[in-house]
Amino acid sequence: MTNPIRWGVLGASNFAKEHMAPAIHAASGAKLAALATSSPDKAAGFQAFQPDLKVHNSYEAMLADPEIDAVYVPLPNNLHVEWTLKALDAGKHVLCEKPLAMRAADFDAVIERRDATGLLAAEAYMIVHHPQWRHAKALYEDGAIGRLVLVDGVFSYDNRSDPGNIRNKSETGGGSLPDIGVYTFGSARFVTGEEPTAVEAHVRRENGVDVFAHVTADFPSFRYSSVTSMRMFTRQYMAFHGEKGVIRLTCPFNANVFGQAELTLERAGMVVETTRWPGENHYVLQVENFGRSVRLGADYPCPLEFSRGTQEMIDMVWAAEGLG
Template structure:
């Protein structure tokens, strides 16, 4: 039996506690081994499902631990690239929360360090591991809805907490970095296409942070229309509209939390086909994909080059808004 990959988590973030640390603990071939936090109170919820967890008082101490193989980084956005590079230099594989960088060029030193060390470095873009997105890509690129005409996407939630890192400019907050990654990256993943131009971007800012963005973009052969917002009632969907049908994902981003993962395929003569994936945990699948890449040399489904492409489109959105 192959030894499990021993994971450490840098920081006791709420998202790590509620989603990624339990996913590491549940994933096949993975072991949640260590947490870096100076607060025993923050470590306590992690110990509830991982009682043997080792707690380091600093991020540096965890990276120096020879018993740790891989590191998950859920720190505020502006620290992602810094600690990804430190993890790689310490000889650890690294999975970093999105967005990896705040602009496309931020990815370049991480990609170079990945190539130099031969270690896995990836952005935690978990949705590409979910079977609903793999199925959507297969259907759209396989011609199930004919030539693509338009992609529509909405992703919103309400967050007015001024202390939350998403609402603070100094921590790299903003709707585009937090959820625009999904709205744009999912369209790129399913279609396999890259944008020719962002024709329009209307961005609303509060306290120096983008809280809402309305986007119109052109891809080869189709248009993209999307809205992301941290100041609206929770809503999410993405629809791929072709000449011969429409494919819709009604819970594309927080499957199993916002709603059940469901794909609806509408075609001629009133035919509607529905596929559902109850109980699938995309975070667990993401950890297991890391394991396959590290142990077996399998190609990682979402390499940094793909993530850099999404950030390039985000950069285009900001440039269009300013222009």
């Protein structure tokens, strides 16, 4: 049997503890081997489900560990590029939380280092690993809804009661678009394979971060509209509206957390087809796809070039807002 990829987690974030570390632990072909944190209290939450976890008291010690093959980076957004590059230089494959970079141009150094080292580096953009999104893409490409006219979506939550949250701080790369705009923007790009040609935006900011963004865009063959917010009641959906039908995803981004993954295809004659995926964990699928790419050289579903394209769209919003 092929030896599993030995993973280390670079930082004891709550998200890593609740989602990604358990996914690595559960994934086929992977072993959750180590955690880097200087806090024994934080390490305890990981050791609860992986008792033999090795704990390093610094990020540097983790990267120097010859028994670690790959690292997952869940640090604040402003540290992602720095530690992804350091991990690649240390000979580790890297799966870095989104957004990997705060500007599209910042991806270039990571892409260059990935190519120079021959290692796999990727953004942890989990939704493209979920079968609901592969199904949506296949339906669109097969012409199930005819000519696409409009893509629209919403992703919102309310964290105003947590001002210390990194998403509410400009110095840590906070804001709704870096946090969740990657999903509304990236999913439209993933399904259609198109890139925006023009963007307009209405953005509301607090303490230097966007807390509400209504973005409209022209794509070569359709119109796009989305809302992201960190100051609204929790909601999420995406819809692809064509001349002959509509594809709706009612839990597109947080499957098994916000709700059950469900896709509905509506067409003429009151024909409605609904597909559900109650048992799929896109975090586990992401780790398993990463492992197949490392071990077998399989194409990774979300290469850095795709993630760079999503950041380019976010950059277009900043330009439309007058922030360059």
